[in-house]
Amino acid sequence: xKGYAGxxxxxxxxxxxxxxxxxxxxMKRDFLGGRGFAVKLLWDEVKHIDPLSEKxxxxxSTGPLTGQALPGSGKMVIASKSPLTGGYGDGNIGTxxxxxxxxxxxxxxxxxxxxxxxxxxLVEDENVKFVDASELWGKNTFEAQDILEKRHGRNSGIxxxxxxxxxxxxxxxxxxxKGRAGGRPGMGAVMGSKNLKAVVxxxxxxxxxxxxxxxxxxxKKGYEEIKGKESYEFWMRQGTMxxxxxxxxxxxxxxxxFKEGVFEFSKEMDGYVLEKLHIxxxxxxxxxxxxxxxxxxxxxxxxxxxxxxxxxxxxxxGLRSLPQIALLNRMADEWGLDTISLGSCIGFLMEAxxxxxxxxxxxxxxxxxxxxxxxxxxxxxxxxxxxxxGTRTASETIGKGSHRWAMHVKxxxxxxxxxxxxxxxxxxxxxxxxxxxxxxxxxxxxxISTDRFSYSKEKVEKLIEFQRIRGGFFESATVxxxxxxxxxxxxxxxxxxxxxxxxxxxxxxxLYKIGDRIYNLIRAYWKREIxxxxxxxxxxxxxxxxxxxxxxxxxxxxxxxEKYDQMxxxxxxxxxWDKNGIPTKETLDDLGLKEVSKEIIG
Ligand code: PTT
Ligand code: SF4
Numbered sequence: 001x002k003g004y005a006g007x008x009x010x011x012x013x014x015x016x017x018x019x020x021x022x023x024x025x026x027m028k029r030d031f032l033g034g035r036g037f038a039v040k041l042l043w044d045e046v047k048h049i050d051p052l053s054e055k056x057x058x059x060x061s062t063g064p065l066t067g068q069a070l071p072g073s074g075k076m077v078i079a080s081k082s083p084l085t086g087g088y089g090d091g092n093i094g095t096x097x098x099x100x101x102x103x104x105x106x107x108x109x110x111x112x113x114x115x116x117x118x119x120x121x122l123v124e125d126e127n128v129k130f131v132d133a134s135e136l137w138g139k140n141t142f143e144a145q146d147i148l149e150k151r152h153g154r155n156s157g158i159x160x161x162x163x164x165x166x167x168x169x170x171x172x173x174x175x176x177x178k179g180r181a182g183g184r185p186g187m188g189a190v191m192g193s194k195n196l197k198a199v200v201x202x203x204x205x206x207x208x209x210x211x212x213x214x215x216x217x218x219x220k221k222g223y224e225e226i227k228g229k230e231s232y233e234f235w236m237r238q239g240t241m242x243x244x245x246x247x248x249x250x251x252x253x254x255x256x257x258f259k260e261g262v263f264e265f266s267k268e269m270d271g272y273v274l275e276k277l278h279i280x281x282x283x284x285x286x287x288x289x290x291x292x293x294x295x296x297x298x299x300x301x302x303x304x305x306x307x308x309x310x311x312x313x314x315x316x317x318g319l320r321s322l323p324q325i326a327l328l329n330r331m332a333d334e335w336g337l338d339t340i341s342l343g344s345c346i347g348f349l350m351e352a353x354x355x356x357x358x359x360x361x362x363x364x365x366x367x368x369x370x371x372x373x374x375x376x377x378x379x380x381x382x383x384x385x386x387x388x389x390g391t392r393t394a395s396e397t398i399g400k401g402s403h404r405w406a407m408h409v410k411x412x413x414x415x416x417x418x419x420x421x422x423x424x425x426x427x428x429x430x431x432x433x434x435x436x437x438x439x440x441x442x443x444x445x446x447x448i449s450t451d452r453f454s455y456s457k458e459k460v461e462k463l464i465e466f467q468r469i470r471g472g473f474f475e476s477a478t479v480x481x482x483x484x485x486x487x488x489x490x491x492x493x494x495x496x497x498x499x500x501x502x503x504x505x506x507x508x509x510x511l512y513k514i515g516d517r518i519y520n521l522i523r524a525y526w527k528r529e530i531x532x533x534x535x536x537x538x539x540x541x542x543x544x545x546x547x548x549x550x551x552x553x554x555x556x557x558x559x560x561x562e563k564y565d566q567m568x569x570x571x572x573x574x575x576x577w578d579k580n581g582i583p584t585k586e587t588l589d590d591l592g593l594k595e596v597s598k599e600i601i602g
Pocket of ligand 1: 179182304339474475480
């Protein structure tokens with residue numbers, strides 16, 4: 001099939017064995033790429049193992065749209081069995097490495113085993129070698145990136161971990177280009193457990209497409225369409241921060257460890273304040289709507305800001321100064337820690353301190369304490385050690401009912417949307433296939449603009465539609481979804497791109513079916529790896545059901561557990577899962593996953 005490099009590159013860090021294998025056409029047809037390839041590989045090869053053992057595999061996976069000259073194509077999925085959640089984990093990173101990997105002749109890079117000493121992997125087209133990384137080990141991601149760029153060229157694709165990943169912090173990410181982060185559920189720790197500091201990729205070939213001329217014409221039209229969109233100008237001014245003010249107005253800003261939905265200092269730090277502080281812009285390759293806003297941080301250094309980072313390292317820990325938040329954000333990037341889990345862990349500790357559950361004093365909005373905590377978390381020392389496995393484990397350690405306000409689902413911390421008054425978004429967090437991420441179904445904007453407080457079946461249907469497009473299509477195709485989400489770039493373009501690339505015409509129905517296959521396989525993976533996995537894992541924390549908001553226009557609002565339960569039952573029914581949320585034999589068989597149903601159902 002055209003549009004694929006056609007091979008995966010497999011590197012065993014224990015034995016040094018390097019192999020290049022053809023990707024079967026059936027895999028391309030059934031799973032498309034990206035997340036689809038990753039979960040299939042994990043299902044087939046990574047079973048009942050400790051995620052931080054050498055038996056785990058770290059997968060860098062692209063799709064047919066990756067690396068093409070079209071909007072948002074510089075993206076790549078990073079997946080593994082997650083050391084944070086114990087289930088399927090992935091993230092999506094914008095990086096030159098995605099383009100280089102495909103140009104080097106591979107769609108997927110699979111890393112297995114464990115190197116005896118710290119090393120990095122150098123892939124230059126067909127040449128693959130291990131390079132000693134003793135002098136890079138311990139360096140932060142910015143320092144290591146500089147060294148590797150000097151050695152291998154500024155435009156090489158570099159994927160790197162910081163000390164957080166080296167020290168096996170369970171929510172450490174893989175970083176690239178000083179500001180792109182991917183793999184929230186601990187993909188950095190998996191890389192660290194393999195003694196692998198970085199992967200450097202340089203590819204010089206081209207991707208064999210079905211119709212390059214048509215692709216060129218469509219892509220040009222696509223870039224022009226994006227620039228002509230009404231919302232483009234505002235997007236370029238504020239990027240993802242455009243939702244900050246909206247979240248506060250609608251009581252969904254994560255505030256004081258998700259206790260509240262409004263922050264009294266929000267006006268001091270919203271998208272308009274960002275506009276004034278903005279000095280530069282950064283982003284992924286192949287993008288003409290770059291969203292990384294650079295400002296000078298509190299130590300006068302360049303730092304990038306996104307909404308999630310500001311929400312979680314700002315109101316969620318009671319901090320109101322953007323330059324201070326930017327400094328914490330830069331520290332997270334240097335250490336290679338996920339900002340969402342980090343902000344949640346710091347918020348959790350601040351609340352534990354306020355309640356007298358830990359002896360240390362860490363007050364809300366204490367900037368110095370937050371900096372110290374990041375270092376402790378990155379090293380896995382002191383108070384940082386308590387949360388370096390995430391809030392689920394921390395609450396199990398300190399007990400005393402703290403699980404009620406440990407803000408995670410399935411062990412992955414909730415992204416920056418408070419859902420006391422957003423049942424659809426709460427269900428989205430509850431049913432996201434990696435734990436509480438917003439990436440699969442950001443249904444909140446639609447929900448707030450329609451029938452916000454309803455717990456209707458229509459809402460569940462909408463949520464599944466989003467999961468099919470965002471978690472199914474965009475993660476497997478693999479491209480950035482923001483042109484479609486943020487500036488309403490025509491979704492009709494994507495089947496056109498796919499046809500020009502692969503020669504296959506696929507309808508949205510076909511693409512949804514691929515997405516459903518991926519979702520069901522991920523769900524089966526959770527069940528196989530965690531036998532007790534089931535319905536109780538699909539609920540957001542008790543806080544949202546038990547403690548109403550005490551401030552703002554939504555004062556008194558909280559989620560209704562019975563109604564949430566009903567929505568969850570509809571969700572299972574619509575997905576073809578049983579009452580415990582496990583895919584039925586009929587559903588799996590219908591998706592061509594007979595072997596899977598034999599294994600989890602019998
Ligand atoms: C994503 C998550 C997000 S989602 C943000 S901000 W966002 C946080 N960014 C972090 C960061 O920065 N530094 C850090 N140390 N940790 C961070 N953790 C958080 O990670 C990201 C963009 C964004 S910015 C979003 S919404 C979109 N996400 C996409 C996606 O998931 N799929 C897809 N096909 N397209 C997407 N486009 C957008 O990409 P994870 P990136 Mg990301 C500094 O990684 O694990 O998926 O978590 O990759 O290159 O940084 O782009 O308001
Ligand atoms: Fe990357 Fe942002 Fe552009 Fe998407 S919109 S490709 S995340 S820079």
